Amino acid sequence: MRSAGWFARCMTAFVVVCMLVPLLVVIAASFNDSSEVVFPPKGFSLKWYANVFERERFLKSFQFSLLLAVIATLLSLAIGLLCAIALVRYSFTGRDAVSTFLNSPLMVPQVVLGMALLILLSQVGLVSSLLGLGLLHVILTLPYTVRVLSAALVRFPVSLEEAAVIHGANRLSAFMLVTIPCIKPGLVAAAIFAFVTSFDNFTASQFLVWDRTTLPVEIFAYAVTETDPTVCAISTLLIIATIVVVVFAERSVGLETVTE
Amino acid sequence: MGYAIPKERNGMALLLLLPGALVIGVFLGALAITGATSVLDPQGDWSLRQYARFLSDSFYLNFLGRSFRVAAYCTPITLLLGYPFAYVMARSSPPVRLTLTLILVVQFFTSYIVRTYALILVLGNNGIINRPLLSLGIIDRPIPLLFNEVGVAIALVLVPLPFMIFPIYSVLKNIEPNLESAAASLGASRFKIFLYVTLPLSLPGVLAGVVLVFLFDLTAYIMPGMLGGGYFNMIANLIQEQAMAVLDKRFASAISIILLIITLLTLFVIHVLGSRLRGASA
Amino acid sequence: MTVPAASSQAVRLDRVTVHYREIVAVQNVSLTLAAGEILALLGPSGCGKTTLLRSIAGFVPHSGEIHVGGKPMARVASHRRNIGMVFQDYALFPHMTVAQNVGFGLKMRGLSRAAIVSQVGEMLALVGLEGFQERMVRQLSGGQQQRVALARALVIKPALLLLDEPLSALDKKLREEMRGELKRIQRLTGVTTIFVTHDQDEALALADRLALMHRGTLLQFGGPEEVYRRPAGHFVAEFLGAANRASAACREVGPDFTLLELPGAGLIKTAIRPAEVSVGQSVVLYVRPEQIRVTSEDVRDQGQGLPATLVGRTYLGRHRELTLRLRNGAHWMAHVADDDALSKLKIGATVVLQTDPARVIVFGDAEDGASQGRPAPVSPA
Numbered sequence: 001m002r003s004a005g006w007f008a009r010c011m012t013a014f015v016v017v018c019m020l021v022p023l024l025v026v027i028a029a030s031f032n033d034s035s036e037v038v039f040p041p042k043g044f045s046l047k048w049y050a051n052v053f054e055r056e057r058f059l060k061s062f063q064f065s066l067l068l069a070v071i072a073t074l075l076s077l078a079i080g081l082l083c084a085i086a087l088v089r090y091s092f093t094g095r096d097a098v099s100t101f102l103n104s105p106l107m108v109p110q111v112v113l114g115m116a117l118l119i120l121l122s123q124v125g126l127v128s129s130l131l132g133l134g135l136l137h138v139i140l141t142l143p144y145t146v147r148v149l150s151a152a153l154v155r156f157p158v159s160l161e162e163a164a165v166i167h168g169a170n171r172l173s174a175f176m177l178v179t180i181p182c183i184k185p186g187l188v189a190a191a192i193f194a195f196v197t198s199f200d201n202f203t204a205s206q207f208l209v210w211d212r213t214t215l216p217v218e219i220f221a222y223a224v225t226e227t228d229p230t231v232c233a234i235s236t237l238l239i240i241a242t243i244v245v246v247v248f249a250e251r252s253v254g255l256e257t258v259t260e
Numbered sequence: 261m262g263y264a265i266p267k268e269r270n271g272m273a274l275l276l277l278l279p280g281a282l283v284i285g286v287f288l289g290a291l292a293i294t295g296a297t298s299v300l301d302p303q304g305d306w307s308l309r310q311y312a313r314f315l316s317d318s319f320y321l322n323f324l325g326r327s328f329r330v331a332a333y334c335t336p337i338t339l340l341l342g343y344p345f346a347y348v349m350a351r352s353s354p355p356v357r358l359t360l361t362l363i364l365v366v367q368f369f370t371s372y373i374v375r376t377y378a379l380i381l382v383l384g385n386n387g388i389i390n391r392p393l394l395s396l397g398i399i400d401r402p403i404p405l406l407f408n409e410v411g412v413a414i415a416l417v418l419v420p421l422p423f424m425i426f427p428i429y430s431v432l433k434n435i436e437p438n439l440e441s442a443a444a445s446l447g448a449s450r451f452k453i454f455l456y457v458t459l460p461l462s463l464p465g466v467l468a469g470v471v472l473v474f475l476f477d478l479t480a481y482i483m484p485g486m487l488g489g490g491y492f493n494m495i496a497n498l499i500q501e502q503a504m505a506v507l508d509k510r511f512a513s514a515i516s517i518i519l520l521i522i523t524l525l526t527l528f529v530i531h532v533l534g535s536r537l538r539g540a541s542a
Numbered sequence: 543m544t545v546p547a548a549s550s551q552a553v554r555l556d557r558v559t560v561h562y563r564e565i566v567a568v569q570n571v572s573l574t575l576a577a578g579e580i581l582a583l584l585g586p587s588g589c590g591k592t593t594l595l596r597s598i599a600g601f602v603p604h605s606g607e608i609h610v611g612g613k614p615m616a617r618v619a620s621h622r623r624n625i626g627m628v629f630q631d632y633a634l635f636p637h638m639t640v641a642q643n644v645g646f647g648l649k650m651r652g653l654s655r656a657a658i659v660s661q662v663g664e665m666l667a668l669v670g671l672e673g674f675q676e677r678m679v680r681q682l683s684g685g686q687q688q689r690v691a692l693a694r695a696l697v698i699k700p701a702l703l704l705l706d707e708p709l710s711a712l713d714k715k716l717r718e719e720m721r722g723e724l725k726r727i728q729r730l731t732g733v734t735t736i737f738v739t740h741d742q743d744e745a746l747a748l749a750d751r752l753a754l755m756h757r758g759t760l761l762q763f764g765g766p767e768e769v770y771r772r773p774a775g776h777f778v779a780e781f782l783g784a785a786n787r788a789s790a791a792c793r794e795v796g797p798d799f800t801l802l803e804l805p806g807a808g809l810i811k812t813a814i815r816p817a818e819v820s821v822g823q824s825v826v827l828y829v830r831p832e833q834i835r836v837t838s839e840d841v842r843d844q845g846q847g848l849p850a851t852l853v854g855r856t857y858l859g860r861h862r863e864l865t866l867r868l869r870n871g872a873h874w875m876a877h878v879a880d881d882d883a884l885s886k887l888k889i890g891a892t893v894v895l896q897t898d899p900a901r902v903i904v905f906g907d908a909e910d911g912a913s914q915g916r917p918a919p920v921s922p923a
Contacts, residue, residue: 005450011344012360018341018418019367022378025388029381083280090273098277101284107527108291109479111496112516115503116290119297119513139287142280163633165621166599167698168650174621181637200371203481203496207504216373223377223486232381235374242369246362255361 023239030232048233058234061218068130068214069198072137076194077187079138080145087146088153103143113139114204121208128210136208140201141194148193152186185253192249196242291520298513310514320498320515327494330409331477334416338473339466341417342424346465347458349425350432368422375419376486383411383487407489415483420476424469431465432458463537471530475523495519551612552577552734553598553702558606560593560758567593568604569758575751580728580735582749584742586781590758591738595704598736599627611701621650626695626733627704630711632687634679640666640690641675647698665697669727685716692724696731703728705737709744721747742782746770754778771901776826779903785828786874792823799899801846802827806870808848813899819906828903834876835896836864838887848895850874852887866895 033043052058083102087095105113114136121132156179164174180187202216209217223231249255301307314320349360367375382388383405390402405411435458443453481496488494493501499519503512553575560568568590575581583591597604600620608615615623626647634643644665645658653661666672669689679687688708695703708724709717725748728735739745745752746766754761754769754777762774773779780787790802793809800819802810810827819825853873854865857880864876876895887893 008344008347011341012348015341015345015421016360016363019363019421021388022375022382023370025381026374026378079279079283082276082278086273086276090276092273102280104284105287107523109475109496109519109523111479111481111499112294112520113287113290115499115512115516116294117287118503119509120286120290120293123293135283135286138283142283146280157631157633159629159631159633160635162599162601162620163627163629163694164635164646166623166625166627166704167647167694168621169646170619170621173650178635182635196369200369200373202371202373206500216371219371219373219377220482220486223373223380231377235377238374239366239370242366246365246369249365250358250362255358255365 026232027236027239029229030236032229032232048229049237051228051230052234052237055230057213057218058215061213061215064212065199065215068133068137069195071130071134072141072198073191073194075134075138076141076145077149077191080142080149080190081187083142083146084149084153088150089158102146105139106143110201110203114207117204118207127208128212130212133205133208133214136204137198137201140204141197144193144197145190148190149183149186152183152190156182188253189249192245196245294513295517297510298517300510310511311518313511314515314518323493323495323498324518326409326492327478327480327496330413330416330494331474334413334477335470335474337417338421338424339470342421342469343428343462343466345421346425346428346432349429364422364425368426372419372482373486376415376482379411379415379418380406380487383414406487407491409488409492411487412484412492412494415487416477416480419483420473423472423476427468427472428462428465431462435461464534467530467534467537471526475526479519479523551575551609552579553581553736554607554609555594555598556607556609558594558597558604558608560590560597560602560604562593566758568597570606571753571755571760572606573751573753573760573763575734575736577734578732579750580725580737580748581751581753582745583736583738583753583755584745584782585740585755587740588757589755591753591755592706594755595706595736595738598702599623599625599704624698624701625704626698626700626702628688628691628695628706628708630707632691632711634687634690634694636679638679639675640671640677640679640682643679643690644693644697646694651698661697662693665693668696668730669693670723684712685720688712688720689723692727696727696733700733703733703735705735707738707740709739710741717744724748746782752782754781756781771903773828773903776905779828779905784831784875785903786831786834787826787828788872790825790827792819792821792825795819795821800904802902802904804848804868804870807868807872808895809846810848810897810902811846811899812902812904819904823906826905829874829897830901830903831863831875831877832861833897833901834874834878835898836866836876836878836893837896838891838893846896846899848874850893850895852889852891852893855887855889866893868895 028041030041030048031044031046032041032048033045087099087102108116117132117136117139118127121127121129126132160178160182161171161174164178165171169177200216201214202220205214206217206220213221219231219234246255298310299306299308301309345360345364349357349364352360380387384390385402385404385406387405389405390399393399394402405414439457439461440453443457448456478494479496480494481500484492484494484497488497495515496519499512499515502508502515506512551574553573555571555573558568558571559566571590571594573581583594585591593602596602598608598610598615600615600618600623610623610625635646638646641659641662645662648658648661662675663672666674669692671686671689671693674682674686674690679690682690688711692708705724709720712720721744737748749766751763752766752769753763754774756777762769762778764772769778770782773782779785788804788807790804790810792800793803794801798813800812802812802825804810804827810829812827848868850866850868852864853867854863856863856865861877862880864878866874866876868874874895
């Protein structure tokens with residue numbers, strides 16, 4: 001394979017700088033002593049981190065986001081797995097159409113999705129509810145889980161399941177004892193994708209929150225009203241969390257699995 | 261022919277799809293109701309008044325126009341930045357590739373809110389661009405990079421970079437290395453190889469990336485919201501404002517449907533273009 | 543470690559037919575297999591042999607009846623058929639150790655941990671993998687994986703063992719080695735076995751019975767010698783081993799022989815039951831290359847012989863392959879042992895081909911191609 005020329009390498013370096021510098025600025029600014037957001041930071045203080053943990057809204061919204069993400073991920077994995085099995089193992093007319101339908105939430109702008117769901121839920125009186133928000137998050141994450149799990153199932157040789165069956169396992173046991181362990185990397189990758197997608201979501205979610213809000217919504221609200229480095233602190237925490245998740249993904253299943 | 265567990269009548273497949281169908285059903289139902297909301301007036305009669313309202317008023321059309329404009333010029337810049345990145349990723353040694361992938365995935369998994377906020381810090385009057393320029397005397401007033409189109413545009417170029425890079429990388433890494441070697445053995449220069457072999461083969465990825473980024477830019481909410489400070493609202497901001505602040509759900513629905521139609525049309529056109537491309541290269 | 547003998551018919555297939563979309567993959571196959579026998583399902587790709595195997599396993603719906611161990615399999619699910627199977631890709635569970643793989647069937651049958659450990663140990667010793675219990679599948683070579691697959695299938699003491707192209711993934715040397723191993727293990731355990739192969743040598747070497755299939759139909763079912771020496775039709779004759787083919791006419795019928803004339807080429811004698819062929823009748827005959835005796839004598843021995851010119855000679859190590867042109871222009875192959883006299887023959891030399899009358903294969907029809915051809919009067923071996 002031919003390696004890249006100097007132009008490509010320069011551009012790449014530039015892009016890397018553009019990607020890293022903003023994050024580094026945020027991290028550095030979070031240690032600011034004054035309530036101004038400046039870079040380089042003046043002084044060193046952890047008080048903004050303290051502020052994050054003291055503000056109830058941040059803590060509660062963090063818990064809520066976590067809860068939502070876990071529920072959405074579990075549901076999305078389960079439903080996505082069933083869909084993936086249907087798509088990969090069975091042939092039926094309209095299989096391509098079904099696949100497109102399952103991908104359709106990705107084709108719709110987030111703001112439209114949020115609004116549409118708001119209107120639907122207000123018709124059935126489910127507006128300020130975990131059910132409604134959870135439904136939104138399942139809709140958001142399902143296309144990803146279906147895609148990743150389908151890819152994992154396609155790679156899985158069916159003869160393994162048949163070997164289990166012929167030697168005494170019924171279909172369900174064969175699936176649980178052989179198939180599931182073998183597609184574990186796919187399950188992990190799908191779970192990570194779904195979790196992060198749900199946790200980070202803002203644009204659509206903002207339509208459906210009430211006094212229980214998600215963390216991104218809280219951060220946004222704070223950022224547009226206040227000007228102190230608290231947002232830097234919480235952003236830094238999230239960046240660190242993201243790095244941890246990515247490193248975990250690479251160690252456990254390899255980033256190649258995650259990058260579709 | 262691969263093995264397969266005996267397929268029962270397709271009833272089993274349909275059963276498995278049921279939960280997924282329900283979820284998507286809710287989604288499509290929501291869109292349908294939105295459509296219905298946009299065409300019903302308070303008396304319950306059918307009317308396209310909301311659409312007329314939007315399409316006849318240049319104030320509202322401007323939102324759409326400016327969104328298109330920004331998406332149209334930001335997407336090529338993102339392509340210009342993203343393609344080399346994807347190329348280097350596909351062509352480098354495993355350690356370099358891993359590092360680049362890590363950086364990319366961390367970007368991708370970091371919330372837009374965090375990344376946009378970070379850009380506010382960078383672009384502000386006291387930010388890392390203005391501060392050094394000021395102290396070095398190159399400029400005597402800070403360049404206004406926030407609360408205007410420039411800041412939003414910068415964000416719209418940088419934030420969706422992963423969406424551009426991933427599809428292109430995916431296609432590039434699957435190109436047979438022998439093709440390029442063959443071209444080289446026939447006497448093509450490095451640049452020519454790229455132009456005549458690599459670039460055409462990577463077009464499907466480019467197309468995918470371009471459409472993803474274009475639609476991202478077109479329908480962006482957070483970036484104009486945070487960086488524009490209200491001075492550069494785009495179509496998504498308009499929808500949100502109408503829905504949540506003005507509480508005019510019908511109007512908001514109509515605008516949403518218009519945006520949805522534009523999005524679907526774009527996807528359809530790209531899809532057709534993509535098949536033509538595949539047909540041509542086959 | 544023998545399987546207790548089931549009914550005398552360990553496997554019975556009765557008019558088994560499999561439809562795959564619009565194609566008939568298997569058509570009306572009937573055969574029986576005695577306990578402890580090895581059956582080879584042989585045929586070219588697409589002949590339906592794998593489909594037939596899989597229908598016995600219960601993976602493919604079919605019409606007709608399948609009985610294993612005397613019991614009808616019609617309503618019995620695959621996992622209850624007490625069948626062991628070795629798949630073409632071995633299908634070893636990658637996330638389990640060798641011991642866990644082999645013991646899988648025992649675990650499904652609810653045996654105690656101690657029993658599983660002991661039986662797995664015995665079986666691994668039997669297949670020559672003693673001590674391999676804790677290895678992971680990915681650490682094994684192809685041959686070792688195959689033995690594990692075999693162990694897994696046998697440890698459950700199945701009523702029937704199925705093997706789908708068990709040796710095709712191995713290289714030549716290993717294949718021949720494993721062939722011997724397979725037979726040894728089968729004889730030791732006495733398990734009734736059916737295996738699928740497209741390799742005729744494998745089929746002839748391993749099988750007690752051969753079932754030759756083509757386009758879904760069972761063309762012939764019998765012992766290897768029988769199928770080789772008395773093929774049921776043109777396709778069988780040509781598929782199983784090489785065969786020189788010629789059209790001929792019956793010249794003379796004697797008390798224990800028939801003289802066939804190959805137009806423009808010469809005469810061949812066959813040992814044939816009298817009154818099976820009449821003078822003047824057209825026939826098609828086959829002579830196997832290894833049955834041809836090449837002599838440089840310019841003698842027509844006992845009134846038969848085909849004069850020919852040596853046009854090619856290939857050294858194949860275990861024998862020489864001679865290409866000979868008959869007087870009518872046809873080219874025949876002969877396999878001869880590496881013999882001094884013959885190695886002196888120069889290209890272009892004139893020779894005479896003769897053959898054992900008892901080994902000539904004759905079909906009454908002059909049919910061409912892959913059609914069955916009616917079982918024709920052929921000499922008894």
